[in-house]
Amino acid sequence: MTxxxxxxxxxxxxxxxxxxxxxxLRKNNSSHHYKKGEIIFKEGDKPTGLLWxxxxxxxxxxxxxxxREQIVRMAKPxxxxxxxxxxxxxxxxxxxxxxxxxxICTIEKETIYKLLRSNAELCxxxxxxxxxxxxxxxxxxxxxxxxxxxxxxxxxxxFLKDTYGFEDDNSTIKIYLSREDIANLSNMTTSNAIRTLxxxxxxxxxxxxxxxxxxxxxxxxERISELG
Amino acid sequence: MTxxxxxxxxxxxxxxxxxxxxxxLRKNNSSHHYKKGEIIFKEGDKPTGLLWxxxxxxxxxxxxxxxREQIVRMAKPxxxxxxxxxxxxxxxxxxxxxxxxxxICTIEKETIYKLLRSNAELCxxxxxxxxxxxxxxxxxxxxxxxxxxxxxxxxxxxFLKDTYGFEDDNSTIKIYLSREDIANLSNMTTSNAIRTLxxxxxxxxxxxxxxxxxxxxxxxxERISELG
DNA sequence: ACATTTGTATGTTTTACAGCACATTGCTTA
DNA sequence: TAAGCAATGTGCTGTAAAACATACAAATGT
Numbered sequence: 001m002t003x004x005x006x007x008x009x010x011x012x013x014x015x016x017x018x019x020x021x022x023x024x025l026r027k028n029n030s031s032h033h034y035k036k037g038e039i040i041f042k043e044g045d046k047p048t049g050l051l052w053x054x055x056x057x058x059x060x061x062x063x064x065x066x067x068r069e070q071i072v073r074m075a076k077p078x079x080x081x082x083x084x085x086x087x088x089x090x091x092x093x094x095x096x097x098x099x100x101x102x103x104i105c106t107i108e109k110e111t112i113y114k115l116l117r118s119n120a121e122l123c124x125x126x127x128x129x130x131x132x133x134x135x136x137x138x139x140x141x142x143x144x145x146x147x148x149x150x151x152x153x154x155x156x157x158x159f160l161k162d163t164y165g166f167e168d169d170n171s172t173i174k175i176y177l178s179r180e181d182i183a184n185l186s187n188m189t190t191s192n193a194i195r196t197l198x199x200x201x202x203x204x205x206x207x208x209x210x211x212x213x214x215x216x217x218x219x220x221x222e223r224i225s226e227l228g
Numbered sequence: 229m230t231x232x233x234x235x236x237x238x239x240x241x242x243x244x245x246x247x248x249x250x251x252x253l254r255k256n257n258s259s260h261h262y263k264k265g266e267i268i269f270k271e272g273d274k275p276t277g278l279l280w281x282x283x284x285x286x287x288x289x290x291x292x293x294x295x296r297e298q299i300v301r302m303a304k305p306x307x308x309x310x311x312x313x314x315x316x317x318x319x320x321x322x323x324x325x326x327x328x329x330x331x332i333c334t335i336e337k338e339t340i341y342k343l344l345r346s347n348a349e350l351c352x353x354x355x356x357x358x359x360x361x362x363x364x365x366x367x368x369x370x371x372x373x374x375x376x377x378x379x380x381x382x383x384x385x386x387f388l389k390d391t392y393g394f395e396d397d398n399s400t401i402k403i404y405l406s407r408e409d410i411a412n413l414s415n416m417t418t419s420n421a422i423r424t425l426x427x428x429x430x431x432x433x434x435x436x437x438x439x440x441x442x443x444x445x446x447x448x449x450e451r452i453s454e455l456g
Numbered sequence: 457a458c459a460t461t462t463g464t465a466t467g468t469t470t471t472a473c474a475g476c477a478c479a480t481t482g483c484t485t486a
Numbered sequence: 487t488a489a490g491c492a493a494t495g496t497g498c499t500g501t502a503a504a505a506c507a508t509a510c511a512a513a514t515g516t
Contacts, residue, residue: 064374065456072366088359123351130358131316137365138300145372145415146292187373228293
């Protein structure tokens, strides 16, 4: 996908823009390619504009106690990144890293504010997006602190499935994370992520083939997640 | 404070409204008194309008595993409550309870949306408020999961101080929570909240007199919080 | 004035999980 | 094609914090 295609994409919040406004966007965006593992922005950086993913996948994480990283968000195409800091007028409070080769589009802060001031529907879309994400974040706070390891991992796997969907086989989660990333998403150590994934596999809840994870029994996984 | 006074308050996001718009608010708000301990809205309820606190203090919490509650926000006068669900067009994902006698003002959903569509600056204020709160929530996710008990409690005490300030003596935190609430804010059991508060007191970091908590050594408290 | 509930305090036991060491496998890249 | 390194897998150990138990003080209601 290209930046232009994102602007016209009906899944994007840009869908509420008028043809003229879309034109403004088209004339003012720039694009940059990031290789797998490259940093898009770092905790502490000053946001320069609004970024969105045209192609690829991105993890957003915060550095915690002793450099331990906690993934707070996983993003996919037509999704914004780095907009929290932009709109809060703060420096970035998290780091974004491409987990596959990715194309990231940018528009200047001035341009997006111009659009926001002229188009109330765009504002309302952004407000709704923030409200939804805040709900998600609050939910995570509770589950990451209260659920036990199995529950946390089960929830993460369901989350990854909901975010990225399945491959054509209808069971392999369409993202390939390292065990370390899975651990950082689920608030556990790499050892425990590996161990618990193995346990799930031995219970035939999931199937493992390297970084490929197949969900074999979604109901059971949901039960494990709900139980805590 | 009354609803009217909140509308004119310069700390409120309403400060960006025109006199006519403020008039619209004044004519369309209603007010309700809640006694200490009363529920303002419950997890699962459908939001009816935009609520804000004219007087009093409110805790917002989510029910977690086994009914264990996690406080996700503490609100004070001129602060909105329940707006996340309203703008996300979801049911409430948390419960709000008055922790002192409180006066809560309401305006209908239609009225606030009308204002949002007519006043871009109001939109931008709301967006900024959401962006800031999301940052706060992400931060909490990391600290509540990664910091140890002492660090979590220290952080909560600093947070309470920052939110509610001090009494006239310049050291007593201006909110009186039960040990259980402090525990639910800091992701720990009541026993551990009590125990750790006692330890802090014995280390002369804080002073305890019933529910009154005096911060005696803020620097030390901050160090404990940062250390994890 | 009494009983009953609720909140606070503290000691003991149990356990989930982190931390570490080490073995093994699978990619790079030279 | 080997060497080097990162990623993965597994067992062991220590410990932070939950769970449990009990005592007492302070509200609350009757």
